[in-house]
Every structure is written in structure tokens, then in C-alpha cells.
Amino acid sequence: MNNNSTWEFGTRQVVYGAIGAALYGVFSWATNIFPLPAAGNVAFRPAVAVLVFFGAAYGPWVGLLAGFIGNMLGDMLSGWGFYWNWSLGNGLMGMIAGLVMAAIKDFKARPDITKAVGYGLAGIAVGMLFASLTEMFVGGVDFSTALVGYFVPAFIGNAVVTIILLPILMIAFAGVAARRGR
Amino acid sequence: MLVTWKYRPRNTFIQRLDPRTRFIFMACVILALTIPEIWDYRFLFPLFLLSLTLFLMARVEWKDMRRAWFYIFILLFFIVGLNAALSGRGGPSSVTNLPSPVLFTISLWADRGWVVQITVSKLWFALNQITRMLTMALPAIMLPYTLDPNIYGTAFKRMGASDKVSFTMDLAFRFLPTFARDLTITVDAQRARGYEVEKLKGGLFEKIRKLAPLVIPVTMQSTVTGEEVIDAMDLRAFGTNQRTWLKELHYARRDYLMIGFGVAIFLACCIMKWGFGIGGFFVPDFFTKFILG
Numbered sequence: 001m002n003n004n005s006t007w008e009f010g011t012r013q014v015v016y017g018a019i020g021a022a023l024y025g026v027f028s029w030a031t032n033i034f035p036l037p038a039a040g041n042v043a044f045r046p047a048v049a050v051l052v053f054f055g056a057a058y059g060p061w062v063g064l065l066a067g068f069i070g071n072m073l074g075d076m077l078s079g080w081g082f083y084w085n086w087s088l089g090n091g092l093m094g095m096i097a098g099l100v101m102a103a104i105k106d107f108k109a110r111p112d113i114t115k116a117v118g119y120g121l122a123g124i125a126v127g128m129l130f131a132s133l134t135e136m137f138v139g140g141v142d143f144s145t146a147l148v149g150y151f152v153p154a155f156i157g158n159a160v161v162t163i164i165l166l167p168i169l170m171i172a173f174a175g176v177a178a179r180r181g182r
Numbered sequence: 183m184l185v186t187w188k189y190r191p192r193n194t195f196i197q198r199l200d201p202r203t204r205f206i207f208m209a210c211v212i213l214a215l216t217i218p219e220i221w222d223y224r225f226l227f228p229l230f231l232l233s234l235t236l237f238l239m240a241r242v243e244w245k246d247m248r249r250a251w252f253y254i255f256i257l258l259f260f261i262v263g264l265n266a267a268l269s270g271r272g273g274p275s276s277v278t279n280l281p282s283p284v285l286f287t288i289s290l291w292a293d294r295g296w297v298v299q300i301t302v303s304k305l306w307f308a309l310n311q312i313t314r315m316l317t318m319a320l321p322a323i324m325l326p327y328t329l330d331p332n333i334y335g336t337a338f339k340r341m342g343a344s345d346k347v348s349f350t351m352d353l354a355f356r357f358l359p360t361f362a363r364d365l366t367i368t369v370d371a372q373r374a375r376g377y378e379v380e381k382l383k384g385g386l387f388e389k390i391r392k393l394a395p396l397v398i399p400v401t402m403q404s405t406v407t408g409e410e411v412i413d414a415m416d417l418r419a420f421g422t423n424q425r426t427w428l429k430e431l432h433y434a435r436r437d438y439l440m441i442g443f444g445v446a447i448f449l450a451c452c453i454m455k456w457g458f459g460i461g462g463f464f465v466p467d468f469f470t471k472f473i474l475g
Contacts, residue, residue, distance in 0.1 A: 011420050014346050015411045018353030019361075019404045025354070026361045027397065046393050050401055057405075065347070069354050077358075082208070082322035138216045145269075164390045165397060172398045176405060 006102045009061045017065030020054035020094070023047070024070025029077040047074070048158040049165030051090065052120035055098030056166075057107075057173060063094025067127070085138050089131025093158075096123030107174035113167045120162045128154040188246045188327045195436070196240040197328050201337035203437040204329070208321040210444030215318060217448075218455035221274055221310055221463035225451060230313045233320040242327045250323065258312050266308035268298055274463045277307040282465065283474060302473050306465045331355045336429040345425045353411075357404075364400045372396060 027047030051070065055063025068091030072082060100119035104112045132151035135141045141149070191197065196204070211229065220226065268288075270278040282303035290296040335352025339345065369379060372395050384392070415421075455461035 009346060011412050011415050012408075014350050014421075015353065015408050015415065016405075017350045019357055019408050021350070021354035022357035022361050023401060023404055025358055026365055029362075030365065046390060046397065050397060053401070065350050069351060073354065073358060076322065076326050082212075082319075082325075084212070137219070149265075160386065161390055164387060165394060168391075168394045168398060169401060172402055173405065176402050180406070180409065 006059055006099065007061070008059065013059060013061045013065075016054060016058040017062045017069070020051065020058070020062055020066025021069035021073060023054075024051050024066055024090075025073025025077060028070065028074025045158065046161050046165060048093070048124070049161050049169060051094045052097040052116070052123065052162050052166055053169040053173070055094040055096075055123065056100050056104060056116040056119065056170070058098070059101045060095040060098030063096070063098035063123070064091045065094075067091040067094035083138070085134035086131045089127040089129075089134075091127070092130055093123040093127030096126050098123075107170045107177065113170050116170060117163060117166055120166055121159055124155055124158045124162065128158065189329065189331060190246075190327070191330075192241055192328070194239060194241050194328070196236060196324070198434075198436065199440060200431055200433055200437045201329055201333055202341050202431065203433070203440050204321070204325070205337065205341065206441050207444040210441075210448045211321060212318045214448040214451040215314060218452045218461060219274070220451050220455060220461045221307075221314070222461045223310060223313075223466065225454070225461055226310055226313050226317065229447070230317040233317045237320045237324055240324045240328045242324055246327055247323075254319070254323070258315060262315060263308045263312050266311045267300060267304050270301070270304040270307060276463050277303055283470065285473065302470050303465050305473065306469050307463065310463070333429055333431075336427045336431055339427055340431050346421065348427075349420075349425075360407075361400060361404060364403060365396065368396055368399050 024047050027050055028045055031045055031047065047070075051063065051067050054066045067089075068087045071087040071090035075083060075086075097116070097120045100116050103115055106112055128151050132146045132154065135146050135150055136143065211233065214220065215226075215229070280303060282301040285300045285302060285305065288298040288300065290298060332352075332355075334355050335348045338351050339348035343351070373379070377395055379396070383389075451461065
């Protein structure tokens, strides 16, 4: 089903990067009001599943652009301003999730869904760790606050959302892609 | 809950600035506070006043920003401020390491020794933390209200981004109101079928799973829309050659002045911190006296 090369960056990636970013921004905006318990300034985001899905379906560049620009849009719409490190962390999250793209043959096959969830979790771990640790320089937080106050709640919240919603998105996408024929 | 850019052309100094100038100035302020890790109120408060002045000069109406300020208030006071005042975390270690008069003690679990001491230092730090965040956030907060959404792509292109990245940025801004409208329509359609967004029952996992009837239709529809846009762009040979951009941007004298001012702020903070050791966290005597009476 997926025969694009992983690092291709053409019209498809530009368009789906933009679409992913806009969707991530809108869904983030809709849920930014729910902060995670015990987290510094980290919000509960079901939108993360959409970001991971775009990475898995369209590749790492789409994941990177959708995460970076989408986080920026969501924060701007909510009036939170611009946090470059969290935007980059979200970009990394989508990018690493996108590394699975070439390995996915069937979006409704259990092994492929498991692979996508696994890469998604790895992306969440790396992206949120990057954002949390850079808070040490940006926000001046100490290491334990970065780890316990930011990374752990962000990782758990995003992981839960991804584990639940990503399989549903992938199965729905398999149907849409089959009808579209490409 | 329709999202639209609240951009409106206003004849203000801020809107007359080139968008690149605004991005560069914003970056200068953020970097000036974060790279040399400035926590000194003698730097923070003047920079906060500068950000606030620029924000007020943008003349964004209260009715447009009411909802955004609600979020900001919750974030700043209930999440960041309270966290800083209670734990003293989120800043340099000197907030909790240096001795400071204890104002009162909150006993969470006295038997286990879980007590939180609210010190003068933590209180001053919370004030500084809020000021610092607002200083960095204010120039960004006004962007959606004062920067034409059609100009983001051009601005990033002229700042050195590639055609593809700039176009991604431009398309994302254009798609945003469309998908927000789609989400609203989907919510209304599901409500008509008896789906109650406000009354999702079950545990956390069940609640997340029940968001699928909202997330799936909007996401799947967007993938279909994407194919149509790709076809249209391919027919116009997008990506085969260097693009030209409809909007032209030109720096004026005021832009050079603002960029120079921003760079000067950044350099001054770096020089003061690394050259003279000024800019770190400390509690001024007047605050201690004021709090202790």
C-alpha cells in the first residue's frame, strides 16, 4: 500500500505536512485547556495520535513539519505564545514516528499497526525528552523537574492517546485508501 | 467553536513593520533571556515593559483576545505561578538553595515529613517566572491578530526557508480555518445522532476512545482533500523549478532600527551575564522588607 521512499520530499509531503499541521493545530487548540496533572505547562492532547498517524502514513518529513508547525499553530491559537523547543520536540515526535512508513504494507494488519504504535511511542519518548531537557536552558528548570515534572506526564499522556487512537485511525485510513485506489 | 484568524488590518506601527522584523525581534528577546539565563528583575521588568508596550501598540481589542487571555491566566497563575511559589522549581537552584525567611508552612503529610515551606525567595521567583514568560510570550501572542495569514509563507521564504517549507507553512495557515469548520460540523452532526461531547462516560481510556467519532471523520476527510490539492499543484508543476512569490517584502528604516534594537538587547544581556556576572537570580532587599513588613 505504501511504496513511497522514506525521505522523499515532494508535493505530497508539502501538502500533507500542511494538512497534518493544521489538523494538529486545531485539535490541540480544542484540548489545550486540559493541563496534565502535575505537569509544568504540558497539556493533554488527543491530537498527538493524529500527528503520529500522519508520520506513519506519509513519512518523517510530514511528521516533522506537522509536529513543528502544528504545535506552533495550536499554541498561537490558544494564546500561549511560541515555545520553539516544544515545537521542535513535537516535530521530532512526528519525524521518528514517520520512520515506520516504508515498513507498513497494510494499514489494517495487526503487525503493521503494532509497528506504527511502537515507532510512535519511540517518537513520543525522544520528542518529549528533547523538549523537557531543553526546558533546563529555556525555562531554567533543574534536571529532576524536567524529567518528573515535564517528561513523565507528557510521555504518559501522549502514549495513552496514541495506543488508543492510532489503531482506529489506521484502520479507517485503510478503508479510505482502498476506495481511493492510491 | 469556529477558529478563524482574528487578523484585522490596523494602521499601527506594529503592523507597518516587516513580518521578518517581528520574527527576528521576538527571537532576540527570547534568546536574550534564555541563552545567558537571565533571572535578574532589573533586566526582566524593563524587558517586560518593552514587550507590553509593543503589545499595547498593536491595539488588539479585548473582545478578540478575551478567550486567549483566559488560557494565559490559567497557565501563568495556576500552573506556572503556583508551581513556582510552592516548589521553587522551574528556575535556578539558588531559589531553593540559598537561605530565605519562611513565610508559612503547608503540611501535606506531616507524619512522613511532607511539608512545603513558602519562602520569600520562592514568592519572588514566582513573580519573576511569570514576568519572564510573559515577556517572551507577548510578542508571539499578538501575531495571529496582527500578521496577515497570507504573508507567513513569503516571510519564511525571505528569511531563507526553502520554497517547499515556506509553502507548507502557507498552506497550513490556509487550511486551519477549513479544518476548524469541519470539526465544528462534525461535532454538530454527531450531536444530532445523540453523541454528547460534554458527557463522555467511562474512565480515561474509554473517554479517549469515544473521541474517535470526532477525530476520524475530520482526519479522513482531510486526507481526501489532500489528494485534490496535490493534483492541482502537480498540474501547475509545483516543485519543478524555483518559485516566485506574489507578495513582495521590503525592509524600511524602522525595520532596521527594530532589528538593531533587538540584537542590542541580546548582546547586552550576554555581555552583562558572562562579562560582568550580572543577571542571575537574587531577592532584592525591598521585596523582603515589603513582605516581612
